[in-house]
């Protein structure tokens with residue numbers, strides 16, 4: 001009998017200990033569970049039972065086939081305090097309507113027009129760099145992707161407000177980590193300094209966003225950016241109305257947050273890995289030399305020819321997936337791999353752990369863009385790699401992110417080679433995204449035209 005099978009997993013006398021390990025270093029903790037207990041693992045984090053699924057078929061089962069039996073996990077529900085009812089956090093019919101309304105902003109032609117912004121801003125970054133200079137590539141990439149999302153969302157020079165908006169966003173993102181605590185609802189009500197800072201930072205962002213929405217509504221102008229698409233969207237399949245200011249604010253805040261740190265991390269890790277893999281770096285430079293004749297900057301039309309650049313990004317997101325896990329809450333009893341997952345359980349799938357599974361990626365720690373040739377890809381099960389999730393809640397910004405990561409990498413790598421600073425350790429931290437720890441990724445930039 002299915003239900004009689006006990007799900008494998010550690011039996012801690014003190015579940016708080018598991019919660020502590022999970023929170024302190026989730027990547028090591030989850031990788032160990034998968035290694036020791038297999039494809040379906042149950043562990044306790046405080047009072048909550050967590051079912052950790054570690055096979056591509058199980059990932060498809062939860063995200064695609066039976067997605068209606070699940071809703072978003074706790075962390076995203078808590079994230080509503082910042083993101084309101086935006087695409088990432090909303091559920092059901094409301095989410096479906098918002099997804100329909102936002103979809104046109106991500107059409108292929110729109111993304112092609114955003115590509116110009118991506119390259120132009122990468123060129124500005126490149127123009128600031130000096131040969132021999134030391135910088136933190138992680139802050140550079142955050143600054144760049146923030147400017148890109150600001151320009152494509154608002155057609156606004158967010159970079160001119162970048163320091164203020166950037167500081168508020170960074171503050172919000174850092175404090176956002178508190179929302180993952182099981183007692184976050186209580187903490188939120190206490191007049192603690194981090195809570196006050198969070199509320200202040202959120203208020204600052206709200207003020208900027210509502211100001212821009214107000215100006216745009218008054219002018220009625222279609223500027224061809226994401227905001228215009230959201231403001232002019234009408235639900236033809238539903239009640240033929242559009243979004244209120246508050247709904248637009250929630251979507252804008254969501255796109256702002258979901259749309260920059262993830263891609264910035266992908267780019268940061270790509271430079272980090274290239275610096276340690278000279279062979280892959282040379283192949284990348286060869287491709288850039290061949291495709292971008294005379295060292296010209298790339299355009300959206302070059303994307304298809306930048307095959308190896310894309311393979312580098314794919315392999316980077318295998319080893320360092322910016323979204324390192326996806327959580328869901330089960331709405332009813334559900335069977336996976338012969339085990340029962342009771343209603344009300346938290347279900348977790350982890351890109352970080354799956355992408356390093358030797359069953360699908362032999363010698364998993366090795367950085368090898370060749371894993372992404374057409375043949376190698378089609379030999380693997382679909383959900384052995386899922387940096388953008390899957391099913392109806394799959395990332396809406398995926399096309400945007402690929403274009404941005406490939407074109408920015410091409411623009412910068414055609415001019416610069418980045419070298420790690422010896423003796424400066426870099427570690428991956430699983431926060432909301434998989435980002436480098438304190439100190440970022442210090443590098444020395446070297447001009448390639450020397």
Ligand code: HEM
Nearest residue numbers: 087088258259262263322323387388389393395396397401
């Ligand atoms: C490398 C970059 C990116 C990665 C790895 C990434 C990853 C993901 C993942 C895994 C999800 C699904 C979460 C879940 O199922 O719970 C998601 C959803 C989402 N992402 Fe991304 N993302 C990236 C870039 C972007 C960009 C550039 C944007 C917008 C400009 C964006 C906007 C969103 C939104 C709005 C959702 C919610 C979609 C929905 O539920 O309808 N993301 N992303």
